[in-house]
Amino acid sequence: MFPMFQELAPHDPHDKCGHHYAICLDLKNQRFEVLDSIRSEADADLTTHAEFFINNLKETWNRHYEHSKVQIRHFLIEYVATAKQGSTTDCGFHTLEYFAKWAGRIVLPITAATVVEL
Structure with missing residues (x-):
């Protein structure tokens, strides 16, 4: 899994607001899985x-593992349906939960109690 951070106002040097989400490289099912708690x-x-990152990862993999039996250039991207967060500030908590509990295609529910637990 890869933690992702996307600046929401990249051209404003004073606004460092951003959004966290995750990308999973699923070798078994030969795909990339994008988990985002706000967007689809x-x-x-x-x-x-996401596609910019994934394309760079594919290129880097090909450059360093071109003779590996595992190749990822043909992997498709799946945007996994996740529970959407209830506020504009909980994306980091959701991303941490993806890392802690991701079992492949099953997104466990994230509740207010879970956020407090984190």
């Missing part, structure tokens, strides 16, 4: 950011 595949900012 319909959001162009998410897909552009």
